[in-house]
Amino acid sequence: QSALTQPASVSGSPGQSIAISCPGTSSDVGGYRYVSWYQQHPGKAPKLLIYEVSNRPSGVPDRFSGSKSGNTASLTISGLQAEDEADYYCSSYTSSGTYVFGSGTVVTVL
Amino acid sequence: EVQLVESGGGLVQPGGSLRLACAASGFTFSNYWMSWVRQAPGKGLEWVAKIQENGNEKKYVDSLKGRFTISRDNTKNSLYLQMNSLRGDDTAVYYCVRYSAYHFDYWGQGTLVTVSS
Numbered sequence: 001q002s003a004l005t006q007p008a009s010v011s012g013s014p015g016q017s018i019a020i021s022c023p024g025t026s027s028d029v030g031g032y033r034y035v036s037w038y039q040q041h042p043g044k045a046p047k048l049l050i051y052e053v054s055n056r057p058s059g060v061p062d063r064f065s066g067s068k069s070g071n072t073a074s075l076t077i078s079g080l081q082a083e084d085e086a087d088y089y090c091s092s093y094t095s096s097g098t099y100v101f102g103s104g105t106v107v108t109v110l
Numbered sequence: 111e112v113q114l115v116e117s118g119g120g121l122v123q124p125g126g127s128l129r130l131a132c133a134a135s136g137f138t139f140s141n142y143w144m145s146w147v148r149q150a151p152g153k154g155l156e157w158v159a160k161i162q163e164n165g166n167e168k169k170y171v172d173s174l175k176g177r178f179t180i181s182r183d184n185t186k187n188s189l190y191l192q193m194n195s196l197r198g199d200d201t202a203v204y205y206c207v208r209y210s211a212y213h214f215d216y217w218g219q220g221t222l223v224t225v226s227s
Binding site: 001034044048057075091096099100101 | 112145147154155156157160169170171172174205211212213214217218219220
């Protein structure tokens with residue numbers, strides 16, 4: 001299974017909102033609510049941001065939100081902050097019982 | 111506090127083998143599926159394998175073609191990844207990850223595996 005194709009980079013100014021798309025197929029993103037998002041700062045392990053499309057674990061700021069429409073999931077960061085500069089990955093359960101990650105998006109705060 | 115600590119990484123020649131281990135603490139290990147995820151240098155995340163709480167069910171990414179085996183020892187709160195016939199494109203940081211309800215909620219810091227002659 002090939003990686004889900006995310007935009008390579010997204011940028012925004014502090015306080016702005018940005019969105020990262022995660023397009024898949026009916027065999028993964030579109031077929032299940034098991035889409036999650038991860039944040040990874042340089043040299044660090046990934047951290048869970050969103051699970052089951054739109055749920056936030058405790059401790060994750062509410063400026064991070066997730067949604068899904070058809071075969072495409074999205075992560076929105078509202079009120080962008082300097083510390084949000086990182087790599088972001090989506091992940092989806094698949095019809096094979098396996099998992100696929102997105103290709104990753106570099107978020108730059110201008 | 112949930113902790114996952116990987117070990118066993120290092121330099122190995124192409125065609126060689128390596129066994130990674132992950133020591134888990136801070137939660138009831140035997141109640142959770144576990145997984146391995148890898149990340150090649152400068153690249154994205156790739157899911158590798160998962161194993162059921164009791165070790166009976168296992169799943170792998172298709173591209174591995176039977177070269178890797180995931181296992182666990184619940185008496186030692188440990189997860190393992192046996193890697194055989196290693197190739198250059200297996201070079202990556204390997205993360206031990208707790209898998210809960212279809213997402214990956216806790217990650218170790220990773221162990222680097224370098225396959226090179």
